[in-house]
Amino acid sequence: MLELIDLKVSYGPVEALHGLNLTVAEGELVTILGSNGAGKTTTLMAVSGLVPVRSGEIRFEGRRLDTLRSHQVVALGVTQAPEGRRIFGPLTVSENLALGAFSRRDRPAAAKRLRWVYDLFPRLFERQDQMAGTLSGGEQQMLAIGRALMSEPRLLLLDEPSLGLAPLLVRSIFQTIRAINQAGVTIVLVEQNARAALKLADRGYVLEVGRLVMAGPAADLLHDPRIQTAYLGGGPPAG
Amino acid sequence: MEFFIQQLTNGLAVGGIYALIALGYTMVYGVLKLINFAHGDLFTLGAYLGFTSLVSLGLADQLGVGAALALCVLLVMGLSALAGHVLERAAYRPLRKSGRLSAVVSALGASIFIQNAIMLLWGARDRAYPADLLPPMTVSIAGQPVPLIRLVVFAVSLLVMVGLYVFINRTRMGMAIRAAAIDQGAAKLMGIDVRRVVAVVFMIGPALGGLAGIMVGLSYGQINFTMGQLYGLKAFTAAILGGIGNIPGAMLGGLLLGLVEAFGAAYVSVAWKDALAFFVLILILVVRPTGLLPERVAEKL
Numbered sequence: 001m002l003e004l005i006d007l008k009v010s011y012g013p014v015e016a017l018h019g020l021n022l023t024v025a026e027g028e029l030v031t032i033l034g035s036n037g038a039g040k041t042t043t044l045m046a047v048s049g050l051v052p053v054r055s056g057e058i059r060f061e062g063r064r065l066d067t068l069r070s071h072q073v074v075a076l077g078v079t080q081a082p083e084g085r086r087i088f089g090p091l092t093v094s095e096n097l098a099l100g101a102f103s104r105r106d107r108p109a110a111a112k113r114l115r116w117v118y119d120l121f122p123r124l125f126e127r128q129d130q131m132a133g134t135l136s137g138g139e140q141q142m143l144a145i146g147r148a149l150m151s152e153p154r155l156l157l158l159d160e161p162s163l164g165l166a167p168l169l170v171r172s173i174f175q176t177i178r179a180i181n182q183a184g185v186t187i188v189l190v191e192q193n194a195r196a197a198l199k200l201a202d203r204g205y206v207l208e209v210g211r212l213v214m215a216g217p218a219a220d221l222l223h224d225p226r227i228q229t230a231y232l233g234g235g236p237p238a239g
Numbered sequence: 240m241e242f243f244i245q246q247l248t249n250g251l252a253v254g255g256i257y258a259l260i261a262l263g264y265t266m267v268y269g270v271l272k273l274i275n276f277a278h279g280d281l282f283t284l285g286a287y288l289g290f291t292s293l294v295s296l297g298l299a300d301q302l303g304v305g306a307a308l309a310l311c312v313l314l315v316m317g318l319s320a321l322a323g324h325v326l327e328r329a330a331y332r333p334l335r336k337s338g339r340l341s342a343v344v345s346a347l348g349a350s351i352f353i354q355n356a357i358m359l360l361w362g363a364r365d366r367a368y369p370a371d372l373l374p375p376m377t378v379s380i381a382g383q384p385v386p387l388i389r390l391v392v393f394a395v396s397l398l399v400m401v402g403l404y405v406f407i408n409r410t411r412m413g414m415a416i417r418a419a420a421i422d423q424g425a426a427k428l429m430g431i432d433v434r435r436v437v438a439v440v441f442m443i444g445p446a447l448g449g450l451a452g453i454m455v456g457l458s459y460g461q462i463n464f465t466m467g468q469l470y471g472l473k474a475f476t477a478a479i480l481g482g483i484g485n486i487p488g489a490m491l492g493g494l495l496l497g498l499v500e501a502f503g504a505a506y507v508s509v510a511w512k513d514a515l516a517f518f519v520l521i522l523i524l525v526v527r528p529t530g531l532l533p534e535r536v537a538e539k540l
Contacts, residue, residue: 070430071433074428074429086422088417102414
């Protein structure tokens with residue numbers, strides 16, 4: 001469904017991605033892991049058309065995305081809930097969700113979508129008239145995901161949804177992500193919380209300073225000693 | 240009392256004009272964080288386009304005053320919007336990825352260009368709107384005869400402001416403008432074509448500025464190719480006073496500044512009218528730089 005072919009992205013003279021190859025099949029939940037500066041966010045931003053691609057290709061269902069502008073990418077069904085949530089703080093929760101459906105002019109469908117989002121996140125329903133900037137961090141994350149779902153994405157890009165959240169909230173957000181995936185939405189999940197992400201995902205990719213260093217089924221990665229050392233905090237047994 | 244009513248109505252009319260121009264500054268700033276220094280000159284352009292359609296084309300003789308004015312307003316707003324669009328494409332869009340300072344320099348250049356273009360096209364002398372176009376009617380307020388045109392100017396600007404407010408808060412494009420003003424990147428991720436939002440903002444502002452230009456011509460009779468400088472600066476002050484980037488703020492700031500000027504001229508000294516306006520600018524920058532109604536910021540990270 002999504003295909004990155006030898007993708008190179010640079011910010012000015014600095015190359016952030018040095019030729020990334022990555023595929024996501026329909027219905028999958030794929031996670032991209034790596035530490036800060038590995039190029040995870042850059043990858044999602046390139047797919048969403050917010051950073052220019054220097055060379056290589058991004059294909060979605062066979063169509064080139066890298067030549068499109070960001071609103072056209074959303075119109076095709078690829079939506080991102082960005083890092084740091086980027087909700088519209090001065091607007092209410094329901095206004096934020098309405099903006100999420102901006103690319104869909106079909107009103108009855110949007111109303112149906114809204115009910116689904118409120119079912120997934122009952123807290124948002126309770127707070128629909130509240131200014132989004134006054135929500136708690138967890139609620140803001142729910143809003144960011146809910147807002148992205150309002151555009152009826154077939155491919156949902158999630159960038160660090162667990163960032164800054166308490167462990168209990170992380171678990172609840174991840175359960176919801178699974179539910180969204182099971183509802184038929186293909187998901188690319190960028191995470192620093194590698195353990196939780198690998199438990200959730202079908203497959204994983206590991207990036208290091210703009211290069212792919214490992215890829216495979218999530219279960220294998222979870223038990224790979226290199227991953228455990230580098231990302232799961234489990235060093236080699238002492239002694 | 241006599242004096243008071245005169246100055247009040249005068250202040251509201253001038254304030255309405257400031258507010259209309261200020262909206263152009265504040266909307267562009269809201270979305271692009273750029274002060275469009277050429278905006279005052281688009282206002283001048285509107286005044287001259289109005290002059291041409293009323294005097295040179297002689298619309299009033301052919302259509303009657305009412306229809307002529309209506310057509311003139313539509314024509315001027317349309318052409319001003321077009322001029323704003325061309326300005327954005329030529330002077331700002333190519334610099335979108337450059338630093339903020341480049342855009343400011345480009346804005347100043349565009350201002351000089353438009354001003355000189357107007358001088359070359361219409362001449363450096365003052366031009367006069369037809370004096371007999373509107374009958375010198377007055378309305379009695381608290382026993383005082385007040386020129387009707389003042390009330391019309393105030394009413395029209397109020398009406399336009401309400402219209403704009405509804406547009407921003409109730410329409411799809413209005414929502415897109417608000418979203419882009421808060422976070423351009425996030426707006427793009429919502430599927431909003433931010434380039435189009437910018438284009439629309441650069442058309443609405445000059446259209447309102449052009450309307451203000453006609454109203455100045457009709458109110459005071461005389462127009463001049465440099466008048467955009469002072470009006471522009473005053474309107475910019477009004478936008479800062481209300482809180483730049485904030486649409487109701489521009490309306491409030493415009494009306495307040497008009498009243499300060501009118502009452503200042505009346506009760507302090509006419510000679511100090513402009514100085515008072517800029518004193519307000521300095522005062523607000525020192526005491527409350529975010530303006531009376533700051534952009535609502537309620538970000539919690």
